[in-house]
Amino acid sequence: MTTRLFSRFKSLPLIVLAALAAATPGFAQDGTRNLGNVDIVTSLKNMPIQVSGSTPELQTLARTALGAHGAFRLQAQGFAFDVKFAPGASNQVQVTLTKAGGAVVLSQLVSGNSSRNALLRAADVAVKAMTGKPGFFASRLAFIGEGTGKPEVYVGDLFLGEVRQITNDKALALNPQWSPNGGRLLYTSFFRTGFPDVFSLDLNNLQRSTFVSLKGTNSGARFSPDGRNVAMVLSGEGNPEIYVGNAQGRQITRKTRTQAVEAGPCFSPDGSQIVFTSDSMGSPQLFVMPAAGGAARRLVTQLSRYCAEPDWSRADPRKLAFTLRIGSGYQIGVYDFSTNTAKVVSKAPSDAVEPHWLADGRHLVFTARSANRRALWILDTENGKATSLSNASAGMLSQASILDPR
Known part of the structure; x- marks a missing residue:
């Protein structure tokens, strides 16, 4: 396992969940709660x-x-x-x-x-x-819950109804990510070797298969928008670098070659680019490169020396959400490609991390993180309104991935 990766990206999911204590009890596997022409009004924000x-x-x-x-x-x-x-x-x-x-x-x-x-x-x-914009209420969530005492992968609706536990690894599980058609999940787990490997889970029959298990760290796997390719982070050749393989975990090619640590790859909505985090400038910053490989350019946010966990909006390709450090805490920022500027959009009293866009390109789901709690929230990036999706009885919830309404 690469010590450098774990020491230098301390707010990324691999570190956060590895350090978590035993889960709060009470998260049930079958769900926490079950819980003409129109004149479009666009001038009112509320x-x-x-x-x-x-x-x-x-x-x-x-x-x-x-x-x-x-x-x-x-x-x-x-x-x-x-x-x-x-x-x-x-x-x-x-x-x-x-x-x-x-x-x-x-x-x-x-x-x-x-x-x-x-x-x-x-x-x-x-x-x-x-x-006049799409709704997002019928979205599906994949996320990490700890109701069993270990981080496992769960799926449910946006408001945490009809929740199912779909792994029982009894080991650290991380970073679940939907396939575009909703039929599969990729996630990272330590259960088989004690080291991070990427697994594929068929949601039709809950059959799991090894997706990538190479020397070193295998993590951060994420599908391209068309489902044909997967970007991931591998460290078998030295530093953690960005690689891309096909949807079966084969034909894997290296896309970055630096002396730095790369993490968190995410495809652009058209699949032509990949945004990722690199500490090549001494601290985590955001970079974009062609999906086929090539020179990467930095996204200058002017907000923080720590910018990580990027998520590119599928509904609005101009917008990129990310986590940034402000003082001793973390908040959510949005980078606008049309103006090449960024702004802070969350006002959480605790850390706000792990953003993932919803289908309208305005709202996103994030993890609110404090010393003793992890919870999922919806954030309106236009007015800062935040709404909790999980209560204390749900236990520790984090790392949401969104499947848009179908």
Whole structure:
């Protein structure tokens, strides 16, 4: 194992989870909680809406979902739209959208994989009708939970319903990442050799196979947008470097050649570039290079000497989220490729790390990290609104990967 990697990137997931104490009990494997033409309003940053459901379950989940969206403010009077949800047939929900004056502008029956999923999909339909942008409520999460006492991989919906534990390695598990079609997960685990290897998990049958197990560190695997290639970090030839292989973990080629430590590769939305972290300038900074290899250029943020954990927005290719250090803590920043500038978008009282974009290119999921807690939150990068997705009974949750609604 490369000591240098672990000593120099102390806020990256390999270090964070390796140092975690025993998990908070109480995380259940079957879920923590189950829990016409429209005039698009674009001038309001915070649109007042009324949200209701014809059953207590629909009402609670609908208000939770739409209340987490930074573009809306839930209120009973003076609203621009009245959004109503009612159950249909099995795994169906009817969504009705009415203007404040009483005109019905949307009435649609939405199907899902479950009644809960149908409600989240229906809420996404309402968001698209009101804002013109896609919703993200029907997203799927893969994340690390510690309900068993060891970090394991879980999947569930965005609001931590219908949660399943899908690994039982009883060893350190890290960095789960969805394939674009949602059929597979790649993740790093120490369970077989005691060293970090990358594994592939088929979600249809939960069959696991070794993806990459080479000499040294194997970590940070992430699919290209078309699912044909995987970027990863390998250290078998010396320093941790960026490599790219095919979707079966073969035909692996080295893409960086430096004396530095590279980490956190992420493809651009069109697959032509890779953003990654390198400490070639003495501290972690962000760099972009062609996916085929070649010279890398630094993304100058002017915010911090520590910038890591990049995630390139699939919905808005101009935006790159990342973690930066401010003083003794960490917050989320967004780099704008159209202006070559960056800004801090989170205001978390504790560390805010591990950002991952949601489907609208405005919101993201991040980990709120303190000495005794790891929790998942939604962040509106336009107005700073943050909404907790997990409560204390869920235990330690971190390292979310997002599968956009399908």
